[in-house]
Amino acid sequence: MLTETLENPSSFEDLQLLAPLLQAVTKLGYEKPTPVQFQAIPPALKLLDLLVSAETGSGKTAAFLLPTLQHLLNVPPSRRGARVLILTPTRELAQQILQNCQQLAEFTNLTAGLITGGDDFKRQQNLFRKNTDIVIATPGRLLELMALDTPYLSSVEVLILDEADRMLDMGFREDVLNIVKHCSNEERQTLLFSATLTHFGVIKIADQVLKNPKTVALNTLHDGHSNIEQQIILADHNEHKQKLLAWLLQNQAYDKALIFTNSRIQAVELGNYLQQHDCRVASLHGEMEQKERNRVMGLFRSGTVNVMTATDLAARGLDIGGINLVVNFDVPRNGINYIHRIGRSGRADEQGVAISLVKHTEWNLMASIERFLKQNFTRRTVEGLVGSYKGPKKVKGSGKAAGNKIKVEPKKEPEKKVKIRDRDKKNIGKRRVPTVKAVEE
Structure with a gap:
């Protein structure tokens, strides 16, 4: 894996984004790319697989949405079905990504939809039948649809795993791998985003789903939050x-x-x-x-x-x-x-x-x-x-913390039992006269 580390973020114009995307970025008030956006967008635009580590609040959603939207605008669809699949661990995060996607795609004709628990099942089935460009899903509900042979995942051109470490912590590893297996497009680009790369499961699953990825590591678990x-x-x-x-x-x-x-x-x-x-x-x-x-x-x-x-x-x-x-x-x-x-x-x-x-x-x-x-x-x-x-x-002298001290009594030695024989009992109270052996001269 090749690690990409760049500094001094440039403007969004320097990232060579298309006019409709720059118009959306300007409307949202984005002044310049965050570090994760500056480092992840250029290789993503080259259709490279990415393994990205960035803390929450760093702007990583736009880091994977902007190059993905640009790809959809540049390349016409060649198959029936969703072109982009974004997997995320929770409904709330899925809804948030959908909102960000709609904002960034406002000046395009691209469509996006949501597949999560708690919403109408039939309406979600229709998202695939209508060839929705971008589908944002939680693993559980998507697998339910897959059981009915509804999704056409072989058409997926870009697969994005967001909050990968969280999905693994929630026990979605086998579900994610099952979904990835059905995204069988040989030219598929895969982007894996995680809060950290020190999570062993993230590295393991990255080896299974990414092809010669470029790694963008902006943080580790031990980085302090200075702000x-x-x-x-x-x-x-x-x-x-x-x-x-x-x-x-x-x-x-x-x-x-x-x-x-x-x-x-x-x-x-x-x-x-x-x-x-x-x-x-x-x-x-x-x-x-x-x-x-x-x-x-x-x-x-x-x-x-x-x-x-x-x-x-x-x-x-x-x-x-x-x-x-x-x-x-x-x-x-x-x-x-x-x-x-x-x-x-x-x-x-x-x-x-x-x-x-x-x-x-x-x-x-x-x-x-x-x-x-x-x-x-x-x-x-x-x-x-x-x-x-x-x-x-x-604890004195140990430097270790302890709870309430318990006083331990010294261990008493067991009393030795003296065996009293029957013949000794008969002589109790009687004076014993020692026997003197005569010594011959």
Whole structure:
């Protein structure tokens, strides 16, 4: 794999994009390409396969859409069926890509459609029958359509795997490989985008689906978020966390705040609690109907609500402007999830704050995330809400953290039992006269 590393982004005009695309870029207010766009677009325009690593909020959606749209405009269709297939892990991200695609293709005749769960099945079948140019899909629903022999995937000229690491983490590896196998066009271009290239599964699947790809690596998991201030506040229990969160939302400066929990129930309960504290809040989780999820996202985007409690469903790929405060009410289960949660803040080099509320049962998990990312987060306290938990105790001389010290009693030696014979019992209390043996002279 050849690694491409370029610096000093040029203008979009220098990327030799077609006039309709430049017109759309100008209307969207894009002034110059981001690093990932500058590095990925030129080789993609040459129809090379790409393996791209870039953090969330870096502009990678336009990095794969612009060269793909240009290819469709330059090359007339030669087969019946969809010409571009974009696979992505979640419905929300798929909808977001569709919106970006429609904006960038506004001054063209290209069409795009969505294949995700929660929407009308027959309407989605018709997307393929109508020869929609670009289909954006989640793996599960697309496989359901494939079982009915609906999609004509052999016509796919460009295959894009977005958030590949997330799809693998969600268990879609075999599904993705099955879909790729049906995209049997020998001249197919494949673009694989991931938040990191240190994910072993990403490298493994890249070897299976990419042909002599050019690698564009802009980050690793250990790269710090210099524009995001990362803090830790210790808490005694969930009730204490709720009070801390309410204080933060009432006193911390922010435009929009995203609060992460590890469970659907916690997200809903926390949303109800914050409503009682006069917060404009909504909740988002995977068990909601698609229409309700769309409604909540619309309220949050428009600013009608400025606080959202959510599960990790909202941690990947969602591009919502104005989020400059992220709070981990529950510590995420691993470092990768942590990165994607805080990545909702500080997008496009804006400043953001990420605060993790940590109780004693979560300390080891939080410490492991710091070690994994090779970073030390700022410790913070809230006056009037300082809890009794101060972090793990240190064992003297060892430098290691410990819990409450348990006093260990010294081990007692077992008492030796003396065997008393029957003849000794008879002589108890009697004076014993020693026998003296005479010595002959």
